Amino acid sequence: MQAVLLWKDMAQVADKMDPAVFQYVGERQTESFEALEHFDLLAFDWYDVRKGGKSEKVLVYLDQEDLFFFCRDEAAAQYVRGAVQELNGGSVTDNQQLLYRFFAGLFKGDMAYLEKLEAKINEGEGIILEGRAKDDAPRRIAAWRRELLRLKRYYEQLDAIFDEMGDNDNGLLREDILGRMTVLGRRTDRYLQKVCSLQELVAQLREAYQSQLAIQQNDLMRVFTIVTVLFLPLTLITGWFGMNFVNMPELQSEWGYPAIIAASVLLVAGLLWFFRHKKWL
Incomplete structure (x- = not known):
């Protein structure tokens, strides 16, 4: 028998399942994979890689005669x-074959999605390194980090399930199904490695953005410093000749004012030349 039910409707097929299932569920021991004497119990957080959204718990029960899917959320139930x-295609498929094909279907289009995500991250890296980053760059980087974290958790749990299924402690799974599950396990491991590499890329992207911000702040501080240095000697001259002592000859001189103007211009010009010579401008 095959059925897809909501979690709360588990009692509808209670007569078909081992009573130990309800003990496991009641004790919230619904993680990863459990191979008991007469049945296998698989639990994972389903996540729609292509559409996003939140993760929902899916519990799979398999014995010699039955295959049941229990979903926490209606959206997950509709997907399953x-x-x-679709997998049955009008006729009932063997339970173990259906389970394998179901998990294989979970990965449909995942690599294309990861490659598309990688292209977006690489494009963002180019924009940041060229100094063309916009104000929404931190928000985009944070969104990529959250998405990759969800994907990592998703693939990690599936990788653990396939790894533990390979032991087949109760001998429930056939050899051909075990071989196919092993292949899925290797595929999951490749997806997981891809996600980890993208996480490292996003971390480098975040550091590059912070470096760009630091460079921009340094440029701004350099401008302030240059302006301060330019006006500092002019402030000194203004303060010096603003004392208005009686015996200051420059105050009575016909050429005193033009001389101060000329000295100020030459001083500023000399400082600007020095800054350009040092490539500070």
Whole structure:
């Protein structure tokens, strides 16, 4: 028998399942994979890689005669029902074969999505390194980090499930299904490695953005410093000749005012030449 039910409707097929299932669920021991004497119990947080959204718990029960999917959320239940109906194609598929094909279907289009995400991150890196980053760059980087974290958790749990299924402690799974699950496990590991490499790329991107901000701040401080240095001697001259002592000859001189103007211009010009010579401008 095959069925897709909501978590709360688990009692509808209670007569078909081992009573130990309800003990596991009641004790919230619904993590990863459990191979008991007469059945296998798989639990994972389903995540729609292509559409995003939140993760929802899916519990899979498999014995010699039955295959049941229990979903916490209606959205997950609709996805699983659609997948099972499509895989059966009008006729009932063998339970173990259906389970393998269901998990294989979870990965459909995942690599294309990861490559598309990698292209976006690389494009963002180019924009940041060229100094063309906009104000929304931190928000985009944070969104990429959150998405990659969700993907990492998603693939890690599936990788653990396939790894533990390979042991087949209760001998429930056939050899051909074990071989196919092993292949899925290797595929999951490749996806996980891809996600980890993208996480490192986003971390480098974040550091590059922070470096660009530091460079911009340094440029701004350099401008302030140059302006301060230019006006400092002019302030000194203004303060010096603003004392208005009686015996200051420059105050009575016909050429005193033009001389101060000329000295100020020459001083500023000399400082500007010095800054350009040092490539500070």
